[in-house]
Amino acid sequence: MWRFLLPIGILVIIVGFFARGLTLNPGYVPSPLIGKPAPQYELPRLKDLSASVGSESYAGQVALVNVWATWCIECRHEHPFLIELSRSGGVPIYGLNWNDDRDTALAWLDTLGDPYVASAFDPTGEVAIDWGVYAAPETFLIGRDGTVLYKHISPMTPEVWAREFLPRIEAECGELPCSPLPDER
Amino acid sequence: MIPELGQVALILALSLALVQATLPIAGAALQRADWMALARPTAIGQFVFVGLAFGVLATAFLGDDFSVLYVAMHSNSALPSLYKFTAVWGGHEGSLLLWLMILATWTMLVAVASRSLPEELAARVLGVLGIVSVGLLLFTLLTSNPFERLFPAAFDGNDLNPLLQDPAMAIHPPILYTGYVGFAVPFAFAVAALLSSRLNKDWARWTRPWAISAWMFLTVGIALGSWWAYYELGWGGWWFWDPVENASFMPWLAGTALLHSLAVTERRGIFKSWTILLAIMAFSLSLLGTFLTRSGVLISVHSFASDPARGLFILALISTISGGALVLYALRAGRMGAEGGFRLVSRESFLLLNNILLVVAVAAVLFGTLYPLFLDALDLGKISVGPPYFNTVFLIPTLPLVLFMGAGMHATWKSMSGETLARKLVIPAGVAVLLGVLVPWIIFRGASVLTMVGVSLGFWVIGAALLEPVQRMLASNHAATVLSRAQWGMTLAHLGVGIFILGATITSSYNIETDRSVRPGDRWEVGGYEFVFRGTRDFDGVNYSAVEGEFEVRRNGSLVTIMTPEKRIYRVQRSPMTEAAIDAGWSRDLFVALGEPLGDGAWSVRVQVKPLIRFIWLGALIMAFGGLLAATDPRYRRRKVAHEARVGAGASPESV
Numbered sequence: 061m062w063r064f065l066l067p068i069g070i071l072v073i074i075v076g077f078f079a080r081g082l083t084l085n086p087g088y089v090p091s092p093l094i095g096k097p098a099p100q101y102e103l104p105r106l107k108d109l110s111a112s113v114g115s116e117s118y119a120g121q122v123a124l125v126n127v128w129a130t131w132c133i134e135c136r137h138e139h140p141f142l143i144e145l146s147r148s149g150g151v152p153i154y155g156l157n158w159n160d161d162r163d164t165a166l167a168w169l170d171t172l173g174d175p176y177v178a179s180a181f182d183p184t185g186e187v188a189i190d191w192g193v194y195a196a197p198e199t200f201l202i203g204r205d206g207t208v209l210y211k212h213i214s215p216m217t218p219e220v221w222a223r224e225f226l227p228r229i230e231a232e233c234g235e236l237p238c239s240p241l242p243d244e245r
Numbered sequence: 246m247i248p249e250l251g252q253v254a255l256i257l258a259l260s261l262a263l264v265q266a267t268l269p270i271a272g273a274a275l276q277r278a279d280w281m282a283l284a285r286p287t288a289i290g291q292f293v294f295v296g297l298a299f300g301v302l303a304t305a306f307l308g309d310d311f312s313v314l315y316v317a318m319h320s321n322s323a324l325p326s327l328y329k330f331t332a333v334w335g336g337h338e339g340s341l342l343l344w345l346m347i348l349a350t351w352t353m354l355v356a357v358a359s360r361s362l363p364e365e366l367a368a369r370v371l372g373v374l375g376i377v378s379v380g381l382l383l384f385t386l387l388t389s390n391p392f393e394r395l396f397p398a399a400f401d402g403n404d405l406n407p408l409l410q411d412p413a414m415a416i417h418p419p420i421l422y423t424g425y426v427g428f429a430v431p432f433a434f435a436v437a438a439l440l441s442s443r444l445n446k447d448w449a450r451w452t453r454p455w456a457i458s459a460w461m462f463l464t465v466g467i468a469l470g471s472w473w474a475y476y477e478l479g480w481g482g483w484w485f486w487d488p489v490e491n492a493s494f495m496p497w498l499a500g501t502a503l504l505h506s507l508a509v510t511e512r513r514g515i516f517k518s519w520t521i522l523l524a525i526m527a528f529s530l531s532l533l534g535t536f537l538t539r540s541g542v543l544i545s546v547h548s549f550a551s552d553p554a555r556g557l558f559i560l561a562l563i564s565t566i567s568g569g570a571l572v573l574y575a576l577r578a579g580r581m582g583a584e585g586g587f588r589l590v591s592r593e594s595f596l597l598l599n600n601i602l603l604v605v606a607v608a609a610v611l612f613g614t615l616y617p618l619f620l621d622a623l624d625l626g627k628i629s630v631g632p633p634y635f636n637t638v639f640l641i642p643t644l645p646l647v648l649f650m651g652a653g654m655h656a657t658w659k660s661m662s663g664e665t666l667a668r669k670l671v672i673p674a675g676v677a678v679l680l681g682v683l684v685p686w687i688i689f690r691g692a693s694v695l696t697m698v699g700v701s702l703g704f705w706v707i708g709a710a711l712l713e714p715v716q717r718m719l720a721s722n723h724a725a726t727v728l729s730r731a732q733w734g735m736t737l738a739h740l741g742v743g744i745f746i747l748g749a750t751i752t753s754s755y756n757i758e759t760d761r762s763v764r765p766g767d768r769w770e771v772g773g774y775e776f777v778f779r780g781t782r783d784f785d786g787v788n789y790s791a792v793e794g795e796f797e798v799r800r801n802g803s804l805v806t807i808m809t810p811e812k813r814i815y816r817v818q819r820s821p822m823t824e825a826a827i828d829a830g831w832s833r834d835l836f837v838a839l840g841e842p843l844g845d846g847a848w849s850v851r852v853q854v855k856p857l858i859r860f861i862w863l864g865a866l867i868m869a870f871g872g873l874l875a876a877t878d879p880r881y882r883r884r885k886v887a888h889e890a891r892v893g894a895g896a897s898p899e900s901v
Binding site for chain 2: 064065067068071072074075077078079080081082131
């Protein structure tokens with residue numbers, strides 16, 4: 061009789077693994093940058109090409125670096141949440157506008173709102189390559205000492221924020237909003 | 246307003262599906278004829294409403310309605326009209342709607358063709374199809390609504406993935422899905438048999454054409470997918486053991502076993518629990534295919550949509566549909582008595598081996614596909630399982646399978662003396678081994694043991710398939726009538742397997758691949774052909790810009806062809822695409838793909854010479870054509886009439 065139970069047994073095992081598999085991310089390849097100093101960069105500001113923005117802009121602070129582009133429809137999906145984060149998240153967000161057209165990018169920020177303290181303009185992807193970006197959107201969490209604490213590929217969502225980012229930010233600086241490290245460090 | 250109409254149509258289809266999934270099955274159990282009678286009208290109504298929803302979505306695509314999110318994400322005003330239409334299934338939501346559309350079509354066909362079936366069986370079969378439909382309609386409406394609006398509307402769309410802007414991709418998904426979803430019908434018949442605890446030869450005869458049809462579509466769909474991957478992905482491979490390919494191959498293997506098991510059940514009234522299990526397996530593996538491609542638990546070149554919430558839903562769907570069927574199987578399969586026995590040397594034995602070996606092959610592919618997930622889930626690390634595993638492990642069950650296949654075709658039912666069988670086959674076997682050794686050595690000047698085994702097996706199956714018709718034709722004047730249509734179907738399908746084996750073996754053994762960097766004017770030799778790189782030029786396509794390389798191919802000094810591979814950049818998505826140039830031929834394909842520009846007019850270039858690669862797809866098409874002949878055998882229609890004529894009669898006469 062047991063042989064008729066075998067198929068359902070196999071199905072239960074497979075379904076069990078699938079259920080576990082859903083909480084894993086096969087696309088997640090740990091970034092070699094995590095735990096290492098973030099690559100230094102300095103680029104023109106998207107909104108004012110004569111000014112610059114780069115790693116120095118957020119030195120000593122916990123910051124998010126968000127890679128975005130107007131051709132990336134998933135970026136459009138995450139945009140409202142980034143706006144929300146910029147108002148209440150307690151962490152400054154720096155944009156890295158990647159492989160994009162400046163006029164379109166400016167129009168995007170005008171219509172959808174600008175969550176970024178400043179966006180770097182990287183039309184050729186030179187900085188994005190250093191950062192190991194191969195898809196947008198990507199969001200990096202940078203610690204006060206400039207190390208990459210975490211990297212998230214695909215749109216930022218409230219769940220990802222609560223699960224992956226908040227605990228790391230709290231571990232880094234206790235409570236929000238994060239205060240910059242005192243200069244004597 | 247019109248997109249909302251599509252959504253309303255889906256909701257109406259769901260209401261009908263709910264009725265179809267419940268009352269007819271309850272009616273069959275309670276002997277309520279009025280409830281059972283609801284099965285057909287609800288099935289047909291559902292077809293109408295799902296068709297309406299599908300039409301609405303297609304209209305939105307053709308009319309560039311970018312206020313619909315799904316359209317904005319998968320189309321663009323500059324996209325050619327054909328691709329605007331095929332973009333309907335270019336993403337997750339639309340693929341699901343296509344799935345539903347095909348399920349509704351199969352269900353409608355069953356409803357129309359089931360008038361000759363016993364009322365209870367028809368009600369149960371349609372009811373089970375209704376359950377499947379409810380699950381997928383809920384899935385679509387709750388997690389993947391294709392009619393969701395985008396506000397404000399996008400100015401233009403995000404364009405269709407350039408990989409999918411291709412004529413083969415236009416027909417690949419519908420055909421593949423027709424195969425996948427078609428296995429819902431034998432599945433429904435199997436569950437209906439379990440519900441009633443009754444399964445006889447008539448049941449097998451009713452189920453068989455449906456199973457063969459689904460199998461036929463799946464065969465063509467897989468072959469098209471392989472062909473598409475060959476010329477569109479730009480790597481020159483024809484099978485990658487990618488999770489999504491495996492997802493279509495596993496139901497095919499289970500479906501192949503099902504066809505053979507059904508033959509035994511129809512003819513001899515045995516292997517009943519095997520047949521039911523295989524029917525459940527084939528459809529469960531089809532659902533699994535949907536899960537693998539849609540959930541993101543495994544990454545693959547084909548996964549265009551993935552989302553854990555959807556994955557969870559599909560998982561619940563598999564648990565309910567397959568789990569429910571398998572629980573029923575555990576409870577009821579023991580009651581399906583066998584109607585006869587058979588001896589060790591008999592066709593039944595060979596078909597039993599066939600069932601076992603095919604199931605082992607499914608298990609091997611399933612294990613390899615899921616192994617990375619198993620390890621990841623157990624926190625043992627991240628790995629990927631590639632062709633080395635599959636190529637080795639897959640051969641273990643399939644080598645004996647092919648060996649027995651040739652013999653099985655010539656074994657008689659019930660029993661046969663081993664000596665007679667051996668005497669019949671000794672000559673074809675000898676010829677096959679001889680050809681298997683000679684052909685590779687004479688044509689390709691060398692062969693490994695595995696190559697010789699492969700070529701011998703190819704010739705063995707071809708010889709075994711043709712032995713009977715050739716002998717009969719020699720003895721008779723009417724060539725076409727010596728075999729019944731179903732027998733021609735079997736012969737052709739097996740012939741196709743032999744041709745496929747020859748193609749796959751020769752291509753894998755003697756394929757020549759070279760990657761090199763070349764400058765305009767360079768000449769070099771690959772596999773007896775001289776290639777000359779004449780340079781590149783830029784040009785603009787409808788919705789892309791491209792660089793086109795020009796290669797002159799010569800053999801023994803005379804021009805064979807000029808090949809022009811392209812490198813395209815699609816304007817909207819900015820993804821680079823490699824359009825390989827292929828010079829196709831019966832004996833070999835020449836394949837040239839442009840790699841990257843290396844500066845100063847130099848390019849990296851991949852050139853391949855692939856002998857007999859066309860045999861791979863030709864073999865598959867011949868198999869499918871065999872399926873077409875078998876599925877349309879007149880006896881399936883004749884029996885329906887005969888059945889009506891002898892309502893209440895007992896066992897049917899033996900079929901051929």
